[in-house]
Each structure stands twice: as C-alpha cells, then as structure tokens.
Amino acid sequence: MSKRILVDITHPAHVHFFRNAITRWRERGHQVFITARIKDIAIDLLDRYGLEHLDLSAARSGLVGLALELAERDLRLARVVRKVRPHVMTSIAGVYIAMVGRLLGVPSVAFQDTENAVVSNRLTFPFATVVVTPDCYEAAVPRHKHLTYPGYHELAYVHPGRFTPDPAALGLFGLEPGQDFILMRLVGWKAVHDLTDTGFGALEPVVERLERYGRVLISSERDLPPGLSDRRLTDHLDQVIHLQYYARLLVGESATMASECACLGTPAVFVSTSTRGYTNEQGRRYGLVFTYSDPGTGQAQALAQAESILSGEVPRKEWRERARRMLADKIDVTDFMVEVVERYARN
Numbered sequence: 001m002s003k004r005i006l007v008d009i010t011h012p013a014h015v016h017f018f019r020n021a022i023t024r025w026r027e028r029g030h031q032v033f034i035t036a037r038i039k040d041i042a043i044d045l046l047d048r049y050g051l052e053h054l055d056l057s058a059a060r061s062g063l064v065g066l067a068l069e070l071a072e073r074d075l076r077l078a079r080v081v082r083k084v085r086p087h088v089m090t091s092i093a094g095v096y097i098a099m100v101g102r103l104l105g106v107p108s109v110a111f112q113d114t115e116n117a118v119v120s121n122r123l124t125f126p127f128a129t130v131v132v133t134p135d136c137y138e139a140a141v142p143r144h145k146h147l148t149y150p151g152y153h154e155l156a157y158v159h160p161g162r163f164t165p166d167p168a169a170l171g172l173f174g175l176e177p178g179q180d181f182i183l184m185r186l187v188g189w190k191a192v193h194d195l196t197d198t199g200f201g202a203l204e205p206v207v208e209r210l211e212r213y214g215r216v217l218i219s220s221e222r223d224l225p226p227g228l229s230d231r232r233l234t235d236h237l238d239q240v241i242h243l244q245y246y247a248r249l250l251v252g253e254s255a256t257m258a259s260e261c262a263c264l265g266t267p268a269v270f271v272s273t274s275t276r277g278y279t280n281e282q283g284r285r286y287g288l289v290f291t292y293s294d295p296g297t298g299q300a301q302a303l304a305q306a307e308s309i310l311s312g313e314v315p316r317k318e319w320r321e322r323a324r325r326m327l328a329d330k331i332d333v334t335d336f337m338v339e340v341v342e343r344y345a346r347n
Helices: 012-027 042-048 062-084 095-104 118-124 204-210 226-231 237-246 255-264 277-284 298-310 316-328 333-344
Strands: 004-009 031-038 054-058 088-092 108-111 130-134 146-149 181-186 215-220 249-252 268-271 289-292
Touching (some): 004 012, 004 062, 004 095, 012 031, 012 042, 012 333, 031 042, 031 062, 042 237, 054 062, 062 095, 088 095, 108 333, 130 333, 181 204, 204 226, 215 226, 237 255, 255 268, 255 289, 255 316, 277 289
Parallel strands (some): 004 088, 031 054, 130 146, 249 268, 268 289
C-alpha cells in the first residue's frame, strides 16, 4: 500500500543520508515530502539531486536563537503535517518531527548517532516513536523504543554498493591523479551539541607541518586566517566525498567526515573535545580513526599521529584492507532504513 512519508532535512549530511532511501521509497510507490532547513549547503545539495523541498527555517546560532527557531519551525512543520497527512515522519536527531508527531498522532522515526547531542536528545527521545542508532552508540536510549543496527549513518551513501570514487573529480580542485594531498575539515561549533566543544587552536602551524607531505585543502564552516584563504574549498563542494577517497589523510574536527573517510579506507585524525561511539569503534576495533580529545595536548598529539601516517609507516593498501574488514561486519544502511520507516508507517 502506498504511504506518505515526510523527511525532514536539517543539515547537509542529512541529504546524503536520505537521498538513496527517498529514491527507493518512490520506486516502491510511496509519496515522499521533504521539509528542509537552510543550513550551509543543504539546500544546494537538495537542488542538485533534484529533490523538491519546502524550506521551513534558517539555522540560527546560540541557545536563544536555536530555541526561537525550534518554536517557529515546529509551528510551520505542524501546518505542513496537517496539510500533507503523512503516515510516518523521519529525520536525523528528530527534534522537530518527534514533538510535532506526538502532538498530531503521526509516527516518528528518529535516526541518531551523536551521544553529546544532550539537549536535542532530551527533546526527542520522550516523544519519538522509535530511536534508531548504530549498535556502537554509547548513550542511553529508552529501551522500549531503541532499535540498533550494525553500521554507521555514512554507510547509507558511501557503502560500496552506493558509491564509486571518480578520479575525474580531482581535476575540479586542480589536482592530478596520484598527487599527494591532505584534507582538513573545520567546523563552526554552532550546533547545540557543539557549543561547548573545541578543536584546533592556531591553524597556521598545523597547515605548515602538514604541507611537508603534500598539498593541504581545507573545508571549513568558519572563517580562515588570511594566510590560509587560498587553501579553502569554495566550489564543487558536493564532490568533496571523492577527495576524501583519494586523500592521503583527513585531519579535522568533523566526526561525520572522519567516519566517511574510514568507510572509504582513508585514515582520519579527529580532533574534538567530545567523542562519538562510531568514531571510537572505527579507531579501537578497526584502526582507521585516531581521536584526540584533550584540550591541552590534543592538537600536538594529533599532529604527531598525522605525521606518523603521512610518513608511510602503514602502506596505503593496508588502510583499504582495514576498511574492507570493517565493511564485512556492517550492512547497507539504506536497505535497512527503507524497511524500518515503512514498518512504522501507520495504516
């Protein structure tokens, strides 16, 4: 039976997480409605993939701004739900859909992988119909509504069955096949779960050290020092995932990008005062992510680890083999999420 599924997109990474599932649901005869939040390149990605959407809010910063956005967005989402009458709603984190769903009697499926999203989890978990997490998730979820799976969010779109690296993408960034380069990822620390976190301090010494081993390209949510502006990625941002495959190393503050690289067989050095269950597993069990969380020594330790990797102590083929061993333990997350959301749709 055809269902109406509402997907709420609030971050660029959520576009990648849901886009394959959206295609599958439509192929299976369901109607899919997409609500969106203006946040970084989220809208650009939706447009690029031809996913029609209704924008409900623009991302705000700070606790007061985020609280105001929550109230306004919930009201707008409620109006959409009354009009569309979905059989089920789904999103990552689920802050908006959980409360509106409980109020209007619509099941909500919240996918979550971020343990330190304490505020949003407190707003979501009591109201969501089901909370779906990787089985390595380290925070508490109400047992009666907790569903786990052997995988990571990123395997909804970088699983080998979903993604093929394209060497032609290198040319978009002025790179040649086989050229050594290192990716840096800097976050803006504006999300609720990021407000008390920190990553790198002074950037120039970090870049100077890394450039001994290859060109440094920087993906950043925040302003860079003037001397580093020429390293910033400004165009073709939807193609950065291909850079992640061909890079020698990712050094950054983003757990999502660290996990993406791990799944692709590229080592990642993750610097943040908070950690994630999935990056912890990718480090301890598979040796693909190296996490440094101490605000005093983390940057120095991360740089030492980065230089150890870049010196070639572990050959590139070994990183790929570690990823293959990891993937053998995991599932195609898109297949799983398609079935789960359909299962919870009301009749």
